[in-house]
Structure formats: structure tokens, C-alpha cells
Amino acid sequence: MPELPEVETVRRGLNRVTLNQPMWNGAVLLDRTIAYPGSTPEFLAGIAGKSIAQWQRRGKYLLADLADGTANPAGCLGVHLRMTGQLLWMAEDEPLQKHARVRLFFPEGRELRFVDQRTFGQMWYVPPDRPPESIITGLRALGVEPLSAEFTADYLAERLQNRKRPIKNALLDQAIVAGIGNIYADESLFLSQIRPETLASDLKPDQIQRLHQSIIKVLQDSIGAGGTTFSDFRDIQGINGNYGGIAWVYDRKGEPCRTCETPIERIKLAGRSAHYCPSCQPSA
Numbered sequence: 001m002p003e004l005p006e007v008e009t010v011r012r013g014l015n016r017v018t019l020n021q022p023m024w025n026g027a028v029l030l031d032r033t034i035a036y037p038g039s040t041p042e043f044l045a046g047i048a049g050k051s052i053a054q055w056q057r058r059g060k061y062l063l064a065d066l067a068d069g070t071a072n073p074a075g076c077l078g079v080h081l082r083m084t085g086q087l088l089w090m091a092e093d094e095p096l097q098k099h100a101r102v103r104l105f106f107p108e109g110r111e112l113r114f115v116d117q118r119t120f121g122q123m124w125y126v127p128p129d130r131p132p133e134s135i136i137t138g139l140r141a142l143g144v145e146p147l148s149a150e151f152t153a154d155y156l157a158e159r160l161q162n163r164k165r166p167i168k169n170a171l172l173d174q175a176i177v178a179g180i181g182n183i184y185a186d187e188s189l190f191l192s193q194i195r196p197e198t199l200a201s202d203l204k205p206d207q208i209q210r211l212h213q214s215i216i217k218v219l220q221d222s223i224g225a226g227g228t229t230f231s232d233f234r235d236i237q238g239i240n241g242n243y244g245g246i247a248w249v250y251d252r253k254g255e256p257c258r259t260c261e262t263p264i265e266r267i268k269l270a271g272r273s274a275h276y277c278p279s280c281q282p283s284a
Contacts, residue, residue: 002081004146004179005222005243007060010087014055014062017089018112022051026104033101033114035122036135046125047104050074059142059178062087063132078124078136079114085121088113142178146215151177153212160200160208167203167211168196168274180215184222186250186275188214195281196274197267221246249275 002010026047028040037043053067061080068074079087084099092103092111102114102123114123126135133139143159144150159176160167170176171185180188189196191214194207203211225243248258252275253266262279 001083001181002060002085002227003181003184004057004060005184005219005225006227007057007062007081007179008223009227010081011055011057011062013089014052014064014087014112018052018064018106019054020051020067021106021110022049023047023104023106024049026102028102030101030116030119032119033116033121033123034125036124036126043123043125046075046127047077052077058139059145059174060181061136061139063136066128073128075128076124076126076132078122078126078132080122080138082116082118082120082122084118085114085116088115141175143174143176144178146177146179146219151212151216153209156212157203157205157208160203163200165200166197166269166274167194167200169270169272170200171215172272177215179219182272183247183250184215184218187218187222187248189274190214190248190277190281191218193281195283196276197269249277251275 026044028034028043031040034040034043037046047066050066050068053065056063056065061078064077066074066077079085081087089110089112092105092109097113097115099115099117100113101116101119101121104112106112114121124136126132144155156177160170163170168185168189171180171188172182186196188211192207192210194203194211222243225246227243249264252264254263256262257264257277257280260277260279262277264275265278266273266275268274
């Protein structure tokens with residue numbers, strides 16, 4: 001599933017090419033991709049003639065502020081890529097992918113195409129009289145953004161202090177920190193020298209300080225590399241992310257640690273995989 005760096009990469013790309021151009025029409029090829037409104041015609045009517053003023057990101061959600069040429073709010077377009085979703089900016093006459101789900105048509109023969117093999121991705125049209133979180137309910141439960149000023153070591157310590165579960169699983173909880181998934185939890189724990197099975201409540205102040213700094217570094221490094229592509233992620237031009245080639249531990253079971261050459265190990269924690277170096281991440 002695309003995580004914060006991948007979604008942020010898409011957001012930045014969309015802001016470069018899609019703004020201030022009216023969407024004159026659209027086509028929904030799989031009705032269940034539209035989470036709101038309840039019908040495809042309502043969704044298409046909601047976005048028709050509107051342009052995108054700005055794309056924002058909240059956790060793994062993309063939110064486009066819509067404009068209609070007046071000073072009044074014009075609603076919001078929400079997107080969640082889920083496991084395999086891709087937003088691709090391309091010419092309208094390019095061959096249609098097998099898993100294309102939604103097409104949004106722009107001037108000069110351009111379109112924004114939502115491609116999603118596993119069909120878990122969703123799109124929402126939020127009318128101007130409703131706040132996005134009233135319809136895109138997953139927004140309500142999100143914790144702070146890890147690249148924001150609100151994400152401090154003190155905040156992280158407070159949210160972890162009573163969590164009697166492995167720190168790897170705690171980092172996947174979007175109510176604690178928004179946007180982190182399997183890849184960047186593993187990478188952050190490696191850089192902070194913390195075993196993934198260590199209970200969150202057992203972390204010492206110096207470990208939390210290192211973890212806080214490592215989360216920020218890993219996310220910034222991955223954004224700089226255009227995110228990670230291990231299977232489906234592509235940016236809006238269809239280009240792979242490059243972070244996977246420099247990952248410390250994720251998806252590297254049996255390969256030598258880049259720091260000490262000890263083979264990377266993989267374990268399961270509450271049904272989720274965790275990669276770590278047994279030498280660089282010693283037991284607590």
C-alpha cells in the first residue's frame with residue numbers, strides 16, 4: 001500500500017500539472033470505486049465544470065480543493081489509493097489500462113486516470129456544504145502528521161507510554177502517527193536501533209528521541225527518492241519510486257545489513273511482517 005512518501009510524491013506531481021483547469025467531464029468504469037455520493041451520475045455532476053485549486057494530503061488521503069470560478073467554496077475531491085491505486089496524468093487517447101476505474105477529463109485532451117488492480121481504492125465528491133471528515137470518515141481518526149510541527153518527541157512519548165504492544169504495530173496505528181505503514185516503520189526502527197517486537201510502553205526516553213528523529217529522516221529521504229516501488233506504486237507519470245534500492249531492511253530478508261553485513265531477518269507480529277538486523281537492533 002502506498003504510504004506517506006508515495007502519496008506525497010503523487011500530491012506534488014498533481015499540483016504541478018492539474019491545477020486551474022476545468023474538468024469538463026468524467027467516466028466511472030467501476031461504480032464501487034465511488035464511495036460518495038451514492039450514484040455515479042451524482043459524482044460526475046458534482047465535479048463537472050470545476051477545477052482543482054490545490055491538492056492536499058492527510059495521512060494517506062489525497063484531498064483536492066475544488067473551485068468553480070466564484071469566491072464561494074466548491075467542494076472537495078477525495079482519493080485513497082489503498083493497496084494498488086495509481087493516479088496517472090496522460091493523454092486522453094492513450095490506450096485504456098485493463099484496471100482503469102475512473103477517468104477525469106481536462107482541456108487539451110488530457111485526463112487524470114485512476115487505475116486500481118485490486119479495486120480497494122476509493123474516490124469521494126464532498127459537496128461544499130459538508131466538511132470532508134463528515135463524509136470521508138477515516139479522516140477523523142488520524143493522528144498528527146509526522147512532518148508537521150505538532151509531531152514532537154514529547155507527543156510520541158505521550159502516545160506510546162501505555163501501549164502494551166510491539167512498537168512496530170504501534171507505528172502502524174494511524175491514530176498515533178498518520179501515514180506510516182510497513183515500509184517506513186521497519187526503516188525507522190532500524191535507524192533508531194530498536195527491535196520491532198519491543199513493547200511501545202517499554203521504550204526509554206533516549207529511544208523515543210531516536211525514533212522520532214528517524215521517522216522524520218526516513219520519510220524525508222523517501223520523498224526525495226520519489227517513494228518506494230516494490231509492486232504497484234507509480235507517480236503520476238507512471239515512473240517507479242527509487243527508495244527501495246536504498247532501503248535499510250524492508251523486504252531484504254537474508255540480505256546483508258548495509259551497516260554490519262549481518263543477514264536481515266523477518267518475523268511476524270500480529271499478522272504483519274517486520275524486517276530488522278539482529279546486530280544493529282539488539283534486544284532490549
